[in-house]
Amino acid sequence: MEIKVIYRGQERTLHLEGEKVKAKDILKALNLSKDYAFVVKNDQVVSEEETINPGDHIRVVNAISGGTL
């Protein structure tokens, strides 16, 4: 399944295997951990078990940041 995602302000296309894709599959495809990243589906924060369909508007948020304040 092909899913378009917005990640750090840029659109990316992910090619995921299987007919049913969950939010956790998107995190895995981007090599992100649930400890610091999450998925926003159609403007709603969703759990890792949420099903994702090709037409959904998907934003992935990676909370990790570096440097010093």
Next chain:
Amino acid sequence: MRKCVRCGKKAQIYLYSHRLSLCSEHYLEWFENRVERTIKEFNMFTKEEKILVAVSGGKDSLSLWHTLIKLGYQADGFYINLGIGDYSQKSLQKAKNFADKYQLTLHTLDLSKEIASIPDLKAYDSRPTCSLCGSVKRYYMNKYAKEKGYAVLATGHNLDDESAVLFANALSWNVEYLRRQYPVLPEDDGFVRKVKPLCKISEKESALYAVLAGIDYIEEECPFSEGATSIEYKLYLSQLEDKSPGTKLRFYSEFLRKLYPLLKESPRENLQKCEVCGEPSINSLCNVCRLKLKLSSHKEKI
């Protein structure tokens, strides 16, 4: 399907380290209560005091500012323009937009007018860019807060920042740095009080708050932070957290509870006033005045 523990509606968020399921509305409430409890636990400040929030345009500082205002504190923002090209322009705009949206006061300081931009300063300092930038920012944040009459300077350091720094300091057993790693540093020797109200909030919890509260923050990373050791340490700790949720909170909280009381009795580094600007410094010349000297001698050579 997990349900919100407060209202029974479908939970959007599950906090592994707290074993807590929440809907978006009750997540915002949980976050604000947790920040309030942290402020009170460490006697950070009161509602009568004027607070200056160091704002970068990122999720942590804007979530902190938003929360303090919602909790009824007197908080103004302070943005330092570091002169890092497009990144600084975008982050300044995010900070300004936030201040305009909630009709808040945002002070700004242009580093290129005070000394030089971070990319220019980099040529005169051998430290990693993040260390140089941190030291220059701390100098101007403290100086500005004092000059403008703020009692307290609040920064958006979160649990992941604190546990990564603790990890780094423990690796080298840097006692002086460990001794200063407390969420409240009282006003002393030319310093205003410094506080970290998000010290028990994880980086993800902070980003969740920003997204759910509709805060428009800069998601892209500072170009100089790529490969920073702080990110490496965060990723190591995250692997532990994945296997055993609550590890970071335990690591940091138990340091504060068990080790900090012993460290705070250890002898402190003696501070003096910088010969040029009068700001507190370990050496006769502070870091910023030393950089200014290097810059002016370079210009003379040209």
